[in-house]
Amino acid sequence: MVYSADNSKLLVNDNEILASSAQISLGTSLSPKYLMTQRHTQDQVPNNGIGGKLSFNYHITGKDYFKEFITGQGEIPFSGSQQLSGNFGGLYFSSGFLTSYSVNFSPNSPASASATVDFFDYARGVFSPVNQPAPSDTQILNMTHATIEGEFATGAVDNFIAGTYNYSSEVMPVYLMNETIPSDISFGAKTVNINFEVDNPTGYLPISGDAAKISVNLKNSSSTLLENFTCSGVINNRNLASSAGDYIKQTVNITQNNLSATEIYVGSVIDDAGNSGSVGVGTTGSEQGLPS
Amino acid sequence: MATVFYDKAAVEVTHNGVSEQLLATDCSLSFSNAQAPLYAIGSKGTLGQFPAGARQGDLSFSFLTTITGTYFGVNGNIINSLASGVKAAASNTSEVSGVEIKFAGVSGSGYLNSYGVGVQSNSVSSSSCGFTFFGSGTQLPMSGRLDDFAGQTIQTGKLATGVVHGRYTNLDNFATSITAGDSAANVFGADYSISFNHNPVYKVGQEFPMTCLYTNAQETLGITEDVFQSGLAFDPAASNLTLTLSGLGGSPAGTSMGIGLSGVKQVSTAMSAGMDDIVRTQKNLTAVY
Helix, strand or coil: CCCCHHHCCEEECCEECCEEEEEEEEECCEEECCCCCCCCCCCEEECCCCEEEEEEEEECCCCCHHHHHHHHCCCCCCCCCCCEEEEECCEEEEEEEEEEEEEEECCCCECEEEEEEEECCCCECCCCCCCCECCCCCCCCEHHHCEEEEEECCCCCCCEEEEEEEEEEEEEEECCCCCCCCCEEEEEEEEEEEEEEECCCCCCCCCCCEEEEEEEEEECCCCCEEEEEEEEEEEEEEEEECCCCCCCEEEEEEEECCCCCCCCCCCCCCCCCCCCCCCCCCCCCCCCCCCC | CCCCCHHHCCEEEEECCEEEEECEEEEEEEEEEEEEEECCCCCECCCEEEEEEEEEEEEEEEEECECCEEECCEEECHHHHHHHHHHCHHHCCCECCCEEEEECCEEEEEEEEEEEEEEECCCECEEEEEEEECCECCECCEEECCCCCCCCCCCHHHHCCCEEECCCCCCHHHCCEECCCCEECCCCEEEEEEEEEEEEECCCCCCCCCEEEEEEEEEEEEEEECCCCCCCCCCCCCEEEEEEECECCCCCCCCCEEEEEEEEEEEEEEEECCCCCCCEEEEEEEEEC
16 A cells, blocks of 8 residues: 555654654664674674664744754753654654754745654554645745844854754663663763855854854744744854855854753842842743743 | 726836837736745645745847947947846946836836847848846835836837848848858848846845846857858857847948857858748857856
8 A cells, every 4th residue: 555645644742743754764783693604694683772763854833842852852850851752654652852953044935944853762553544634824934034143253244145053962872781772861962053154255264263143033924033043152164165157155154062051040039128039940042032 | 907008008228327218019027926835744735835935027028129329338229238238247246236127107127138139131120138027125026007108108200210120231241151162151131149147146034135146148149041061160269240230221330239249159050941932041159158
């Protein structure tokens, strides 16, 4: 039986994703087992656990669900809650982790993103086709309505032409003896970088990089701010390229390695007279100012 | 609703404060946006149609080839002068601006993307051109609504001798000579065309381009004559030629319309025969800028 894309719904944490494409791949880690004096073998044995990847592309319709995993995944106190379950056409897994995420910013185009979720378990279930109409009145954000803000330690940028926002995270399973499913997950370094084509050709790039920040605000047609992608770090790469018939393209790459949005800060204090303001834990990440 | 008869729908082109109404024989204008359907897996049907590009306009018209004066140092009409100026802009900045075009109450800033002139024996020459409207910044590609041309339409009587005609246009300098056969061609007509490529640069957060760059142009001249030789060279020598067009009665010295072609190479030759006609040959010359 052959099914069409219409029949394979994608759910992540039970949220239906309006994905334009998706794929789930499963893999084992087998290697041939040779005995001494043998050059041939029929035996292949596992040398690591089983696992897979769920990758999908989708259009951004508002506040992006997956972005919170950038700052939250693997961070205290969310380490236990920032897991992703996935269900693609009936094949499902219960515990996965966002390992890469990318948003594309192209002029006059719908804002689109892609994500990859790694899981270290079997995919269970069977393919079960669905038949349902597409939702109506879907809002898809367009980059025409976006605004870009940049802060540069040196130089000035007048125009931001196109770019991408990328996130990657190291996620490693921890296995106990006699178990094929990891007992714990170890989170490694997380990196965000933003690559933007700008209009100020320059070759200035000191060995220590150059501090910079680019913030992309996605808005709807009513200019209401719905999502924000900010990368504040250092410019570690500049690129100047040209080809016949095209204009000169200058791109900068900003990398940010501190992604914790859970830094504790003091909002206000209770004074001696008992006048109190809120003292709380809040985010200092790029979600500030966004509607909840 | 405005019902406009064609005699009130003049085409006027303005560049750097210089305007000319062309003797357009037809004109068409289109305005489009780019809506693309988006689909999601797991559901039947489309999520809807969503913008996938900026709005853009196109305008093209045919007109009688006229010699109405000198525009920016080039004899002829304003379209010929624009084409000459763009292709000769190698030493200028690549950033270009459009020209103002008005047609039946609608106006916009357009970039010349094509221009062609045809001249045949004993025939009135006709030209054609096309413009693309990209808009700029917050400026729409075109604005206005269908209405009568605002202003005085052209008095065509003044152009009686300014219309380019095949009777008075001598194209002998394009004739093929076959020395071995000791023969030189009779030239029956010429079709000239040039296309220009522009590169509008769009940025996020803005629909219309932040700037527009002229990149290159390709020029073709097809000559109809009556000699044929199979000795088309693999790498023919480039030459510089001028297509000189004259109006009815012949243009006074120095007032003919000239179209200069630089680095011309012959790229093809052909011959064909039809009923009740001589065998006509064709050679195509190209130049690029």
